[in-house]
Amino acid sequence: MLGEILAEVVRSGVVESVHAGHFVALNSDGSILAQKGDPTLSMYPRSSLKSIQASAMVRAGLDIEPRLLALVCASHAGTKMHQDGVLEILAQAGLDASALMCVIDRPLDDSLHRSAEPTRLAMNCSGKHAGMILTCHINDWPIDSYLDPSHPLQIAIAAEVEAMSGEKISRVSVDGCGAPLFMFSLLGLARAIRALTISTDYVHQSVAQACRDNPEMVSGPGRLATRMMQSVPGLFMKDGAEAVNVASLADGRTFALKISDGNARATPAVTQAILKLLGVDTHETPEPVNGGGKKIGSIRATF
Secondary structure, three states: OOOEEEEEEEEOOEEEEEEEEEEEEEOOOOOEEEEEOOOOOEEOOHHHHHHHHHHHHHHOOOOOOHHHHHHHOOOOOOOHHHHHHHHHHHHOOOOOHHHOOOOOEOOOOHHHHHHOOOEOOOOOOHHHHHHHHHHHHHHOOOOOOOOOOOOHHHHHHHHHHHHHHOOOOOEEEEOOOOOEEEEEEHHHHHHHHHHHHHOOOHHHHHHHHHHHHOHHHHOOOOOHHHHHHHHOOOOEEEEEOOOEEEEEOOOOOEEEEEEOOOOHHHHHHHHHHHHHHOOOOOOOOOOEEEEOOEEEEEEEEOO
16 A cells, blocks of 8 residues: 655755655556556545546536536535535525535635534535535435435446446445545546546536636635646646545546555645656645744655
8 A cells, every 4th residue: 555655755954754655647648657656556536536426417417507517526625605606506406505415524725624613515525415416306316315325326426437447446435525435446547537538528528627617616726726727728637535636638648646644745746746747847836844934845756
């Protein structure tokens, strides 16, 4: 599980800590450009899979404007625009926030996390859950059991995952939000995201483009996926819990990343380094390491 060292935390010129993990970067033709660790390792993709889940919903009849479709793919910051968007989705099913079955949580936005009360609406996956509920409403599927792995919606999502990754799901667990969580390889995840990007299927193109056009809905102001999609034309990116991240470019260049200790502090540095291998300079400022309120080091990739 450990993989290879991907990042170092440097304080006053000394490596204080390291983060190991796995990644695979694909060329536009799908061949492997670079890899570290073992990309065939089975893992939980967490929220990096939301675009594939959303694709299954659109295929099942979900038809909402791109701004709201991006929110279905989101791990949102819980700001007013995000929570209002979730309510808009639910209203199309004649429902309100009481229909949500995600866990209760505080917003991810730093200031709101300290000041706001925890609710289901504020939980970062509430957009995905609202999309699931509306998809069930459209198909006359039961809403009160939409998180059951045997529900028609979850069966459709599992089928989309397997079709796009080219792999069988090896295990079904439960994500932090309460939705079914599917295990397969990091390489399968990269292939699924590449397939989403280069597909000529309207379903896939609508999902990917909704995220590219509305990056602030996918995460939130200043957050990694949002700021990178804003700064790199044509980039799709979606991170997930336990330090998972995926990204692709319009021509099919793609990567999938998992940092083994689950600590996301090294994700920006490693993401920037992988994108550089793919020919993209994000012009990101290295994550600082502070001492006494001043920058005395940084987090840097090791490749």
